[in-house]
Amino acid sequence: MTTPDPQETPMVRNDAQASSAVPSQRLHRRRLIGAGAAGAVGVATAAASIPIALAQQSATPTAAEASHAQPAGPVGYTTLSPFQAKVLTAAVGRLIPTDELGPGADQTGVVFFIDRQLVNKGNGLRGVAYRQGPFTPGAPTQGDQSFSTVEEQFRIGILGLESLAQQLHGAGFADLTPEQQDAILADLEQGKPETFGGDELTSPPTQGVVPPAVDPAITPKAFFELLLGYTQAGYFADPIYLGNTDMASWRLIGFPGAHMDYAEHILEYGVPYTGPYMSLAQTQGFGGKEHAE
Amino acid sequence: MTTTLPHIDVLFVGLGHAGGAIANELTKRASHLKIVALERGPYRATYPDFIEDHFDEWRYNVQSGLMQDLSRNTVTFRNDAAMTALPMRQYGAFMPGNGVGGAAVHWNGVSWRYLPYFFEYRSHLEARYGKSFLPKDTTIQDWGITYDELEPYYTQYEQMYGIAGKAGNINGTIQPGGNPFEGWRSSDYPQAPVKIAYGGTLFADACETVGFSPFPQPSANRPARYTNPDGMVLGACNYCGFCERVGCHAGAKASPMVTTIPHALKSGQLEIRQLSTVTRILHDGTKATGVRYYDGAGQEVEQTADLVILSAWTLENTRLLLLSEIGTPYDPETGKGNVGKNYTYQTGAVVGGATASVWWEDKILNRFMGSGSNGYSIDEFNSDNFDHADLDFFGGGNIACNNSGARPIQMLQLPPDTPRWGSEWKQAAQKWYNRSIFFTMQGESPAYRQNYMDLDPTYKDIFGNPLLRITFNWTDNERNMVKWVADTVLQPIADAMNGNKQKVSGVLTDFNISPYQSTHVQGGAIMGASPESSVVNKYGQVWGMPNLFVVGASSFPQNGGYNPTGTVGALAYHTADALITKYLPSPGMLA
Ligand SMILES: Cc1cc2nc3c(=O)[nH]c(=O)nc-3n(C[C@H](O)[C@H](O)[C@H](O)COP(=O)(O)OP(=O)(O)OC[C@H]3O[C@@H](n4cnc5c(N)ncnc54)[C@H](O)[C@@H]3O)c2cc1C
Numbered sequence: 001m002t003t004p005d006p007q008e009t010p011m012v013r014n015d016a017q018a019s020s021a022v023p024s025q026r027l028h029r030r031r032l033i034g035a036g037a038a039g040a041v042g043v044a045t046a047a048a049s050i051p052i053a054l055a056q057q058s059a060t061p062t063a064a065e066a067s068h069a070q071p072a073g074p075v076g077y078t079t080l081s082p083f084q085a086k087v088l089t090a091a092v093g094r095l096i097p098t099d100e101l102g103p104g105a106d107q108t109g110v111v112f113f114i115d116r117q118l119v120n121k122g123n124g125l126r127g128v129a130y131r132q133g134p135f136t137p138g139a140p141t142q143g144d145q146s147f148s149t150v151e152e153q154f155r156i157g158i159l160g161l162e163s164l165a166q167q168l169h170g171a172g173f174a175d176l177t178p179e180q181q182d183a184i185l186a187d188l189e190q191g192k193p194e195t196f197g198g199d200e201l202t203s204p205p206t207q208g209v210v211p212p213a214v215d216p217a218i219t220p221k222a223f224f225e226l227l228l229g230y231t232q233a234g235y236f237a238d239p240i241y242l243g244n245t246d247m248a249s250w251r252l253i254g255f256p257g258a259h260m261d262y263a264e265h266i267l268e269y270g271v272p273y274t275g276p277y278m279s280l281a282q283t284q285g286f287g288g289k290e291h292a293e
Numbered sequence: 294m295t296t297t298l299p300h301i302d303v304l305f306v307g308l309g310h311a312g313g314a315i316a317n318e319l320t321k322r323a324s325h326l327k328i329v330a331l332e333r334g335p336y337r338a339t340y341p342d343f344i345e346d347h348f349d350e351w352r353y354n355v356q357s358g359l360m361q362d363l364s365r366n367t368v369t370f371r372n373d374a375a376m377t378a379l380p381m382r383q384y385g386a387f388m389p390g391n392g393v394g395g396a397a398v399h400w401n402g403v404s405w406r407y408l409p410y411f412f413e414y415r416s417h418l419e420a421r422y423g424k425s426f427l428p429k430d431t432t433i434q435d436w437g438i439t440y441d442e443l444e445p446y447y448t449q450y451e452q453m454y455g456i457a458g459k460a461g462n463i464n465g466t467i468q469p470g471g472n473p474f475e476g477w478r479s480s481d482y483p484q485a486p487v488k489i490a491y492g493g494t495l496f497a498d499a500c501e502t503v504g505f506s507p508f509p510q511p512s513a514n515r516p517a518r519y520t521n522p523d524g525m526v527l528g529a530c531n532y533c534g535f536c537e538r539v540g541c542h543a544g545a546k547a548s549p550m551v552t553t554i555p556h557a558l559k560s561g562q563l564e565i566r567q568l569s570t571v572t573r574i575l576h577d578g579t580k581a582t583g584v585r586y587y588d589g590a591g592q593e594v595e596q597t598a599d600l601v602i603l604s605a606w607t608l609e610n611t612r613l614l615l616l617s618e619i620g621t622p623y624d625p626e627t628g629k630g631n632v633g634k635n636y637t638y639q640t641g642a643v644v645g646g647a648t649a650s651v652w653w654e655d656k657i658l659n660r661f662m663g664s665g666s667n668g669y670s671i672d673e674f675n676s677d678n679f680d681h682a683d684l685d686f687f688g689g690g691n692i693a694c695n696n697s698g699a700r701p702i703q704m705l706q707l708p709p710d711t712p713r714w715g716s717e718w719k720q721a722a723q724k725w726y727n728r729s730i731f732f733t734m735q736g737e738s739p740a741y742r743q744n745y746m747d748l749d750p751t752y753k754d755i756f757g758n759p760l761l762r763i764t765f766n767w768t769d770n771e772r773n774m775v776k777w778v779a780d781t782v783l784q785p786i787a788d789a790m791n792g793n794k795q796k797v798s799g800v801l802t803d804f805n806i807s808p809y810q811s812t813h814v815q816g817g818a819i820m821g822a823s824p825e826s827s828v829v830n831k832y833g834q835v836w837g838m839p840n841l842f843v844v845g846a847s848s849f850p851q852n853g854g855y856n857p858t859g860t861v862g863a864l865a866y867h868t869a870d871a872l873i874t875k876y877l878p879s880p881g882m883l884a
Pocket of ligand 1: 306307308309310311312331332333334388389390391392393394395396397398399400401402403404405537538569570571572604605606607609666812813844845846856857858859861
């Protein structure tokens with residue numbers, strides 16, 4: 001058996017840090033000074049209603065940032081059908097809309113993110129799952145007991161969304177008005193209807209093809225939570241997963257991304273951080289050296 | 294066909310925080326020993342594994358990239374014996390580690406010592422409040438070891454890991470700025486506190502306004518490069534805000550992978566077999582003879598040894614004892630048997646516990662900066678540091694504001710009146726992400742007759758062995774504790790912060806296996822003064838099987854209002870010392 005000699009492990013920026021030990025007394029003083037100074041900053045920023053950091057949040061990416069954030073080459077769907085992608089694009093675009101604050105989930109690759117997460121049926125929002133039976137719904141304290149894969153949950157949920165749109169408005173979900181779409185999503189969130197299932201899940205209706213038994217775990221409410229979970233994850237995850245195009249969500253909220261080092265900034269209490277937004281696409285492959293800041 | 298490998302001296306089952314510490318001491322002080330460690334996960338180190346990509350919230354924090362593979366092994370769970378236990382199919386209230394170094398590779402590094410009286414908790418409470426004070430169904434007990442006995446080993450552990458903090462009590466003299474409630478320590482922390490993020494200081498200021506004494510939360514990250522007594526170099530923290538659930542890119546988070554394990558490997562005495570999952574401890578009823586395991590190719594192997602150290606974390610420690618039919622399984626009806634007894638957790642560390650958030654319109658907090666343990670704490674309401682005579686509960690917890698980096702998928706916290714989606718949600722995300730703090734109580738978790746572990750009758754792991762079944766719920770004691778702390782302590786602190794919005798909650802309902810709460814899981818192979826009340830003695834030695842030691846928080850009779858790992862470390866060094874100075878010279882039950 002061979003193991004790397006851990007003593008050869010390069011330590012990142014240790015030497016620079018060696019001198020920055022903060023004796024506890026100074027730290028305590030710093031805390032009080034910091035708090036005072038922060039109070040002053042607070043007054044200053046309260047005057048301007050949108051502080052500097054937020055103004056900077058909507059800035060367009062630099063060319064270098066954008067080239068790192070964008071996948072190279074053509075991007076298509078690998079697990080979703082174009083129909084499913086169309087319904088999902090409409091739905092995620094209502095959960096996180098494109099509006100005056102910038103692009104929403106519909107314009108930042110979130111459906112590509114979901115598509116890639118469903119490869120090999122998907123693991124679910126929290127990683128690899130235990131999939132042995134028997135399957136029973138259990139109590140709410142016992143966690144997700146779905147028999148179905150995440151891919152199946154999306155399949156049923158999308159069909160359910162589509163059929164609700166047809167029943168209520170005689171049109172596909174993607175073709176409804178934003179208000180109509182919002183109303184359907186709000187119903188699902190509230191647990192209305194209580195179940196998916198029935199004829200609408202076999203589309204188009206074909207003689208002799210009976211609707212599938214639907215995993216009781218795939219309720220409209222559960223699908224809503226699944227969809228919201230994936231939408232927010234795809235919106236906020238690193239762009240290497242194909243969502244969060246141009247780090248748009250990070251720019252919106254002011255999260256700088258995959259940074260290695262804030263040692264020189266953490267004690268700047270109340271001072272907006274002005275470093276660049278960084279994706280893992282920039283961090284990976286730099287041999288562990290902090291990207292020039 | 295089962296392969297049988299040549300006999301060795303010492304065998305470790307699982308090589309994480311506790312196992313790594315003991316293995317390293319053995320290589321230093323018992324140079325004749327041939328040691329093998331069987332570890333079900335891979336060997337991963339700072340370089341090349343953590344250095345450039347552990348800034349990935351989706352892969353590591355959300356999808357639990359480093360944790361035990363639940364498709365192979367999980368637990369089943371029910372709140373009480375009337376329910377049918379079902380598997381934890383996805384993470385999960387806690388996240389068992391998987392790989393050399395164990396969960397300590399991806400821990401936060403909040404590193405505590407328990408309060409001295411906590412090791413004699415039942416005696417202490419009965420002496421102070423009388424025998425009828427404790428709820429009837431509580432099975433808390435004294436540990437069979439005292440703080441004074443353990444103090445040198447806490448010190449040894451803290452020096453090995455370069456723990457950063459501010460002493461509150463050096464040899465009985467209270468130190469300004471430290472925790473006035475802590476037990477005496479023979480020396481200060483080896484490192485000064487980390488640079489604490491703004492949020493922590495806002496919490497500390499509010500605590501002082503209310504009249505409490507905040508002190509820096511001890512941390513396994515440190516402000517400066519540190520060389521430990523073995524000559525191992527730990528890096529300085531970069532405050533990158535990607536700490537828990539990931540490996541540290543700077544070698545700054547103390548873990549076995551930057552301290553004990555690489556040092557032990559240098560001796561040439563330790564052989565680590567990766568991807569080796571132990572399924573049985575072999576024994577003849579009075580002596581362990583070795584183990585059976587599956588190697589990385591899925592082949593069954595038998596390895597014999599003179600001494601077996603079970604260091605596979607609480608759940609697998611307990612399950613392997615049960616599967617191997619060592620000791621008597623605990624029966625909650627009769628109270629007989631000890632294996633699986635006193636399963637405890639950490640009361641309401643995040644979900645449904647005593648928690649508080651405050652939002653300010655005019656403050657920028659740079660919440661994405663931080664380290665695993667970065668903040669201030671107060672201990673006025675921990676354990677029995679306050680008078681419970683007129684309260685309807687016993688126990689309490691440490692209250693802290695920790696700034697470990699606010700990754701946006703999981704830690705975007707928005708005011709309670711915010712819609713969950715749509716343009717208003719987006720506006721709120723923009724406005725509030727960087728303007729809030731969160732603080733919480735890590736509550737103590739007492740042991741109860743009805744909370745325990747045994748083997749599941751239905752569900753199996755990938756090798757066909759029964760899963761471990763956990764039966765656990767909170768009781769009114771913890772519900773009352775959480776509510777009282779939220780109302781009496783968190784609320785005034787939140788008020789003193791003068792935010793624009795706040796949320797304080799303290800409603801503990803039924804324990805839920807689904808949302809992450811903490812990987813602080815104790816009991817199952819508890820220690821005590823006699824075989825009647827425990828599985829192991831104070832050295833972790835199994836009563837009636839002197840060459841089998843079970844180490845880790847499985848030995849805690851109950852959990853305190855602190856994270857457990859500092860105490861796991863101290864107990865490991867205590868065991869190592871006893872092995873070297875007492876057991877190896879004269880194998881047998883240790884007095
Ligand atoms: C996200 C996270 C944050 C945490 N933060 C803190 C904190 O801030 N403070 C604190 O005090 N604690 C914290 N903890 C808990 C801490 O990590 C554990 O208490 C500590 O690692 C336990 O040490 P151990 O040696 O008992 O187990 P581990 O370090 O987990 O080692 C056990 C090893 O045994 C192996 N193993 C298990 N079963 C088998 C088998 N059958 N065969 C072979 N090998 C096996 C495992 O793969 C593992 O490597 C945290 C944990 C997590 C997951």
